[in-house]
Amino acid sequence: MAEIVSLAEAIARAVHDGDEVAMEGFTHLIPFAAGHEVIRQQRRDLTLVRMTPDLIYDQLIGAGCASRLIFSWGGNPGVGSLHRFRDAVENNWPGPLQLEEHSHAGMANRYAAGASGMPFAILRGYSGTGLEGLPGLDGQPAVRPITCPFTGERLTAVAALNPDVAIIHAQRADRAGNVQLWGITGVQKEAVLSAQRSVVTVEEIVDELAPQPGAIVLPTWVVDYVAAAPGGSHPSYALGFTVRDNDYYQAWDEISRDRDRFSRWLAGEVLAGAGRTAGAGAAATGRGA
Amino acid sequence: MTATGREEVPASAADTFTADEIMTACAARALADGMTCFVGIGLPSAAANLARATHAPNLVLIYESGTIGAKPGRLPLSIGDGILAETADAVVSVPEIFNYWLQPGRIGIGFLGAAQIDRFGNINTTVIGASYADPKVRLPGAGGAPEIAASCREVIVVVRQSRRSFVDRVDFVTSVGFGDGPGYRERRGLTGAGPQKVITDLGILEPDPASCELTLTGIYPGVTVPDVRARTGWELAVSDSVEELAPPTAVELAALRQLQANSTSR
Numbered sequence: 001m002a003e004i005v006s007l008a009e010a011i012a013r014a015v016h017d018g019d020e021v022a023m024e025g026f027t028h029l030i031p032f033a034a035g036h037e038v039i040r041q042q043r044r045d046l047t048l049v050r051m052t053p054d055l056i057y058d059q060l061i062g063a064g065c066a067s068r069l070i071f072s073w074g075g076n077p078g079v080g081s082l083h084r085f086r087d088a089v090e091n092n093w094p095g096p097l098q099l100e101e102h103s104h105a106g107m108a109n110r111y112a113a114g115a116s117g118m119p120f121a122i123l124r125g126y127s128g129t130g131l132e133g134l135p136g137l138d139g140q141p142a143v144r145p146i147t148c149p150f151t152g153e154r155l156t157a158v159a160a161l162n163p164d165v166a167i168i169h170a171q172r173a174d175r176a177g178n179v180q181l182w183g184i185t186g187v188q189k190e191a192v193l194s195a196q197r198s199v200v201t202v203e204e205i206v207d208e209l210a211p212q213p214g215a216i217v218l219p220t221w222v223v224d225y226v227a228a229a230p231g232g233s234h235p236s237y238a239l240g241f242t243v244r245d246n247d248y249y250q251a252w253d254e255i256s257r258d259r260d261r262f263s264r265w266l267a268g269e270v271l272a273g274a275g276r277t278a279g280a281g282a283a284a285t286g287r288g289a
Numbered sequence: 290m291t292a293t294g295r296e297e298v299p300a301s302a303a304d305t306f307t308a309d310e311i312m313t314a315c316a317a318r319a320l321a322d323g324m325t326c327f328v329g330i331g332l333p334s335a336a337a338n339l340a341r342a343t344h345a346p347n348l349v350l351i352y353e354s355g356t357i358g359a360k361p362g363r364l365p366l367s368i369g370d371g372i373l374a375e376t377a378d379a380v381v382s383v384p385e386i387f388n389y390w391l392q393p394g395r396i397g398i399g400f401l402g403a404a405q406i407d408r409f410g411n412i413n414t415t416v417i418g419a420s421y422a423d424p425k426v427r428l429p430g431a432g433g434a435p436e437i438a439a440s441c442r443e444v445i446v447v448v449r450q451s452r453r454s455f456v457d458r459v460d461f462v463t464s465v466g467f468g469d470g471p472g473y474r475e476r477r478g479l480t481g482a483g484p485q486k487v488i489t490d491l492g493i494l495e496p497d498p499a500s501c502e503l504t505l506t507g508i509y510p511g512v513t514v515p516d517v518r519a520r521t522g523w524e525l526a527v528s529d530s531v532e533e534l535a536p537p538t539a540v541e542l543a544a545l546r547q548l549q550a551n552s553t554s555r
Contacts, residue, residue: 026354026383027369051383052432075429077367078330082429089427101415104353105387105436112384124392125436128465128477130415154478183374184354187383214380239371246366 002177002200002223007232010199010225011037015046019164022049022111022195023056025236026186027077027244030056031169033232034201036270039063047137049163051107051187055235055252058082059270062262064094068137070161071099072107079249083256093259100137103129106158111187113160114194120157122146127156166195169233170218171240172209173202177220180209183239189216192223201229203241212240306537308449308490311509313339313545314537316400316447316488325349326398327391327437330368332447333400335545338364342544351396353433355381363551387433391440394480399441403448404428405459408502408523409473410466410484412438412446413459421461431463438464439479450489450520457523467501491517492534497526507532 005013015021015038023031035056038046047068048057055076060066062084074085088097102110109121126132126143136142136159146157168188170181179200181188192198200218205228209217230241235248255265309332316336320326322345328337338361341348350359354369358378365373374380381390390396405413414434418425438444444466448454466484467473474483484503487494492508504526505517510533518525537545 027367028354028371028374071430073430073432074427077369079366086427090424101430103431103435104383104433105392108384108387112388123388123436124440124478124480127439127479128468128473129431129435129463130421130461131431131435131463134421183371184356184369184380185382186354186369189382190384237371239374244367244370246370249366 002173002179002220002226004173004175004177004205004226007033007037007201007227007229008041010034010227011041014165014167014197014199014225015041015043016164017043018045019043020047020049021165021167022161022163022191023167024050024186024188024191025169025233026051026184027054028184028186028236029169029181029188029233029238030054030236031167031201031232032056032234032236033229034167034169034199035060036273039065039266039270040273049161051104052077053082053085055082055249058084058252058256059266061085061088061097062094062256063266063270066097067095068098068100070102070137072102072104076249076253078246079253083253084262087259098137100142101131101134102142102158103131106143107161108187108190110158110161111190111194113158114162115190118160120159122155122157125156161194163191163195165197165199166191167199167201168192169201169229169238171203171238173200173205173226174209175205175207177223177226178209179218179220179223179226180212180215182212182215185216189218192218197224198222199225199227201227201232203230203232203238204228306542310542310545311534311537312447312449312488312490314541315493315534316445317343317541319445319486319488320345320348320398323347324397325351325395326400327351327353327396327433327441328400329402329434330365331402333402335364335548336447337400338548339541339545342548343541351386351390353383353386355383355386357381357386357390364548366552387436391433391436394440394442396441397443399437399444399481401434401437401444401446401464403446403454405454405456406446406448406466406487407456407459409468409470410446410487410496410501410503411459411462411468412464412466413461415461415463417460419460434464438466438483439481441481443482444484446484446487448487448489450491450517452520452522455521455523467496470501471499491520502526504528505531507534509534510536
């Protein structure tokens with residue numbers, strides 16, 4: 001059964017130095033408030049897992065929380081580069097970042113395998129690309145060929161992801177800790193079901209979950225911690241509650257380009273922000289909408 | 290006319306347009322009404338939405354965020370903007386969009402961009418430089434592109450042309466075009482036909498049916514074959530009959546500018 005706790009307590013109990021951590025949310029429902037709490041609690045040596053690192057991992061990487069990254073697309077959507085990610089890969093700042101890189105289809109199938117309790121997943125993918133030959137974090141090939149036992153067709157196998165902890169943001173939970181999310185739901189369900197532990201931040205905690213078209217529900221018994229964090233996906237968004245702050249994504253290009261400017265942003269907007277949910281005010285007023 | 294895009298398009302039409310606008314219009318014309326189209330963000334998304342706003346109202350737009358049949362009235366900044374989910378016929382999970390919809394060959398056209406592309410239409414969006422481990426430039430990476438390039442029935446690439454982007458060999462093969470030439474896709478089990486058009490800010494290249502090599506088949510008004518050669522990093526094959534492509538019509542320009550105006554003023 002999920003415990004309803006503060007965000008600070010959820011992160012303190014679920015995320016430890018050296019953990020493999022998946023914060024998911026495919027453009028929508030990205031758990032920024034939780035990511036900022038991980039930065040404030042100064043977690044170190046994390047293996048970050050995420051299909052699209054996005055601004056949230058640019059911030060965690062720049063803040064020195066990560067040693068390794070497993071991902072499939074590391075850009076600022078519609079804007080350009082993730083400068084903290086690039087600075088870490090190209091110049092080892094603030095420290096070296098070991099990469100394991102996949103395609104979206106590969107990552108999605110890795111989560112699905114993890115959620116299914118299978119050691120690997122099979123897809124038609126990677127064939128002929130440079131990704132086929134890249135090593136995983138353990139130095140061994142991250143994707144491997146496999147022959148279909150029925151047809152003899154050569155296919156691609158990718159290893160299951162089973163992170164230590166998955167963190168997602170959702171629209172609602174009830175007081176028992178059942179979680180409801182809708183709109184673009186990405187790989188959040190698979191991420192939670194593949195992980196050893198899970199944290200869900202929500203826009204609101206309600207008495208009863210009203211039905212929503214296209215919603216998925218994660219029953220309380222597959223979730224460990226639920227924390228209220230209204231506006232907690234800003235500058236991403238929570239359909240029905242907030243809108244995506246596209247201006248913030250554009251502004252991040254400038255903020256993140258320079259180490260000093262980024263460090264000032266980190267000190268002013270995250271490290272000084274304990275006890276509040278980052279960006280909630282801006283999101284609630286629809287800034288940049 | 291005044292061209293205000295990144296590369297100048299010489300004057301030849303009464304109306305004025307940018308290099309990006311004629312490129313977007315040409316890409317939109319490649320999409321027939323009723324097709325299904327897997328759309329990347331940026332120029333591909335602008336072209337697909339322009340097609341839907343003009344000659345192809347029944348074009349089915351599919352974004353990798355799982356939004357199928359999205360009908361945005363403005364250009365989204367990301368593949369997961371709320372307007373895509375709110376206007377879609379169906380919203381599915383990311384494992385589902387790749388496994389059930391893309392992988393079996395259900396989607397007609399895949400629309401991709403590129404940082405580098407080579408003579409066989411192979412695409413690099415991963416790293417610039419000889420060493421993967423120590424790259425000169427770290428690019429975003431693969432995203433959905435490798436499987437879009439493999440499994441859509443056809444692929445259209447939209448990319449601005451220069452000697453930096455049109456290289457003899459890509460530094461890293463993120464998404465396969467025709468590999469090292471004829472027969473490669475079949476040998477590697479890639480089910481789609483691969484890139485059938487590469488649309489640039491100078492014109493259109495198409496693969497030669499025998500050699501699979503990208504061949505210049507169309508140029509914009511005022512562009513010459515030597516102009517295109519000067520911005521290609523290999524000995525460019527040129528069709529015997531290079532077509533002059535029509536500039537964007539007033540209707541196309543108005544529709545494209547309206548989409549862009551809606552995007553910035555919402």
